[in-house]
Amino acid sequence: MKFLCTDCDTAMKFKDVTRPEQGSVTALFECPDCFTEIAMYLNPSETQMLKSLDLKLGGNNEAAQPMQLVRSQLETAKGESMPNEFSPEIASSETTEGGKCPFTGVISEAFQEEPEPTEPTGPVWSAEALERLERIPAFVRPMAKMGIESFAKENGHDEITGAIMDAARGNFPAQF
Amino acid sequence: MKSYKELPNDAGSNIIGQVTAQADRLQKRLASVKHTVAIMSGKGGVGKSAIAANLAVALTLRGNTVGVVDADINGPTLAKMMGVRNATLEYTPAGVKPAVAGLGTKLISMDLLLAEDDTPVLWNAHTQKDAFTWRSTMEVGALREFIADTVWGELDYLLLDLPPGSDRLPNVAELIPNLGGVVVVTIPSEVSQLVVKKSVTMARDVLKVPIIGVVENMAFYVCQHCGEEEPLFSADETLDDAFQQVLLGSIPFDPRLARCSDTGIPYIDEYPDTPASKALIQVTEKIQNFFDEKTQRSL
Numbered sequence: 179m180k181f182l183c184t185d186c187d188t189a190m191k192f193k194d195v196t197r198p199e200q201g202s203v204t205a206l207f208e209c210p211d212c213f214t215e216i217a218m219y220l221n222p223s224e225t226q227m228l229k230s231l232d233l234k235l236g237g238n239n240e241a242a243q244p245m246q247l248v249r250s251q252l253e254t255a256k257g258e259s260m261p262n263e264f265s266p267e268i269a270s271s272e273t274t275e276g277g278k279c280p281f282t283g284v285i286s287e288a289f290q291e292e293p294e295p296t297e298p299t300g301p302v303w304s305a306e307a308l309e310r311l312e313r314i315p316a317f318v319r320p321m322a323k324m325g326i327e328s329f330a331k332e333n334g335h336d337e338i339t340g341a342i343m344d345a346a347r348g349n350f351p352a353q354f
Numbered sequence: 355m356k357s358y359k360e361l362p363n364d365a366g367s368n369i370i371g372q373v374t375a376q377a378d379r380l381q382k383r384l385a386s387v388k389h390t391v392a393i394m395s396g397k398g399g400v401g402k403s404a405i406a407a408n409l410a411v412a413l414t415l416r417g418n419t420v421g422v423v424d425a426d427i428n429g430p431t432l433a434k435m436m437g438v439r440n441a442t443l444e445y446t447p448a449g450v451k452p453a454v455a456g457l458g459t460k461l462i463s464m465d466l467l468l469a470e471d472d473t474p475v476l477w478n479a480h481t482q483k484d485a486f487t488w489r490s491t492m493e494v495g496a497l498r499e500f501i502a503d504t505v506w507g508e509l510d511y512l513l514l515d516l517p518p519g520s521d522r523l524p525n526v527a528e529l530i531p532n533l534g535g536v537v538v539v540t541i542p543s544e545v546s547q548l549v550v551k552k553s554v555t556m557a558r559d560v561l562k563v564p565i566i567g568v569v570e571n572m573a574f575y576v577c578q579h580c581g582e583e584e585p586l587f588s589a590d591e592t593l594d595d596a597f598q599q600v601l602l603g604s605i606p607f608d609p610r611l612a613r614c615s616d617t618g619i620p621y622i623d624e625y626p627d628t629p630a631s632k633a634l635i636q637v638t639e640k641i642q643n644f645f646d647e648k649t650q651r652s653l
């Protein structure tokens with residue numbers, strides 16, 4: 179896969195990748211000359227293909243961990259075979275999903291679904307607000323969501339409605 | 355507008371580099387292994403794993419350092435047969451330390467990673483349907499990691515116990531380009547031989563992997579009272595001529611071998627003088643000769 183900024187005739191560079199949402203990930207590429215960004219969406223099958231081959235978008239800068247594919251992708255692994263005191267950087271990383279491999283968060287961070295919150299930590303979203311949230315591009319959605327939630331909290335709202343989104347909107351470049 | 359070829363790389367993902375790095379890791383590890391042997395059969399349940407476990411012990415007893423890869427990702431049995439089911443794998447930055455059986459034989463197996471007896475191998479995926487679609491790819495990845503990421507140390511022999519069928523052999527041949535050879539296991543029944551012949555052709559003619567020879571397992575039954583040999587299968591089911599020519603040995607059925615496999619006791623060490631042990635030792639010698647001659651030829 180290569181990307182060309184047709185305005186500048188320059189190869190685009192990988193910038194960032196999101197965690198999967200409903201199985202698909204979004205990768206951001208940027209033109210180093212004009213800083214135009216494009217988003218590439220991988221459907222669940224494409225995401226799964228990379229995952230199954232233990233390949234990472236944006237390259238793999240970290241040293242390979244022993245048996246990283248097995249340890250991050252084997253759903254039915256026994257706990258003790260997945261130590262978290264393996265090396266300092268791994269010991270300090272958080273387990274992303276309860277009961278699963280603590281390596282998961284480190285090794286294929288880019289391929290793990292956002293962990294399900296065990297209890298609602300932020301304000302409640304109204305159906306209309308949720309629908310609008312869905313319309314925000316996936317790669318900025320988590321950021322936008324956090325921003326709106328903290329806006330709501332700061333302003334003492336327990337429920338996020340369309341009106342609160344409108345109020346929060348001024349703070350964000352993205353349209354929603 | 356620049357063409358595909360004029361663009362320097364794949365926007366920084368370097369997929370080819372990542373694949374090459376995986377292969378390098380594997381080759382680095384294999385550099386300290388003298389001989390690799392795949393034990394396979396087109397047919398299931400013919401005794402591949404029991405033979406692999408006993409060959410490993412026989413080679414160890416003859417002074418070799420031996421590692422075993424349980425390449426049967428979904429039906430791993432070697433941890434039990436080698437008596438190391440309770441072993442806990444140790445992870446170090448250099449790799450995973452294998453389980454070590456009583457006599458010093460090293461083993462890596464999926465069984466050592468699964469939670470319970472009844473836990474199947476399930477892979478992470480968005481849906482289990484996706485997981486099943488990509489299962490085979492994951493299994494090959496697991497096999498690559500088993501070989502590459504285990505701290506084997508210097509090995510004289512690395513044995514790979516393959517699952518039934520010949521589907522895994524092409525993957526093994528790709529992962530280990532210098533695969534030393536294949537030991538093919540069959541039982542005397544025509545049904546088994548019919549299937550095993552196909553896997554021999556696949557190995558020899560398609561994959562161009564050296565065939566070390568054929569082991570005829572459960573060849574006959576020795577009466578424990580009178581010592582008389584009785585055929586276990588129909589008396590007129592003899593080994594095919596093509597198999598006879600490369601026969602490494604015929605191993606009788608011995609209930610003690612089955613019991614040892616179930617209890618993780620090395621049969622060949624426990625009952626060294628039985629006909630089955632003698633046949634297994636003969637097979638071991640022939641395998642060693644195969645590699646000795648190969649080394650001679652290359653000198």
Ligand SMILES: Nc1ncnc2c1ncn2[C@@H]1O[C@H](COP(=O)(O)OP(=O)(O)OP(=O)(O)O)[C@@H](O)[C@H]1O
Nearest residue numbers: 398399400401402403404518606607608611612615
């Ligand atoms: N020569 C023998 N005498 C007695 N029992 C044997 C002999 N060979 C194998 N067995 C027993 O037969 C059963 C099947 O053997 P084993 O599991 O080794 O077969 P396999 O070919 O590896 O099977 P699979 O195709 O499922 O991997 C085991 O219980 C094993 O202990």
Ligand SMILES: [Mg+2]
Nearest residue numbers: 402403426431
């Ligand atoms: Mg087996």
